[in-house]
């Protein structure tokens with residue numbers, strides 16, 4: 622019998638978290654940016670960027686596609702790996718929710734293949750990429766409930782503010 626993973630939400634900075642995997646809300650260049658991406662590279666140090674550059678050269682010359690995920694070292698962060706995923710930019714005219722769900726699913730698949738037990742996610746696409754928080758939280762929680770694989774035992778959403786916390790809390794209790 623497989624036990625369902627625990628899914629929780631906490632407030633804080635993702636770079637303070639201890640876990641096997643920290644998921645990065647990256648962009649397709651894999652070469653850093655603002656928000657979570659900037660914080661992860663700043664705190665994690667140059668080893669992460671070097672690993673991203675190697676991945677660009679070896680596998681992702683055209684960049685990592687939206688909805689895909691790939692792992693690197695976690696550098697100086699309190700984790701074994703960073704899994705970088707590229708969320709979709711919010712669109713008011715096109716439904717891109719399958720791509721957002723894919724970010725969570727693919728990150729969990731990669732984490733599971735790495736043998737991770739604990740995985741920490743930010744609220745992908747809900748910052749610079751403009752996705753409405755309530756909808757982003759609902760997609761995140763629904764997808765993780767369906768897609769968390771052994772040996773993952775805990776999935777933790779880390780959010781910055783009270784509004785984001787309330788959205789995830791609502792999604793978790795729905």
Ligand code: AR6
Nearest residue numbers: 634635646648654655656657658660745746747748749750
């Ligand atoms: N810890 C936890 N949550 C955070 C942190 C942090 N340190 N920093 C921001 N958030 P974003 P995106 C929240 O913009 O929307 C980058 O430039 C934030 O409030 O980091 O997927 C990349 O390179 C929001 O709710 O990611 C891409 O170009 C959520 O994390 C682009 O931004 C995600 O915000 C990706 O945009």
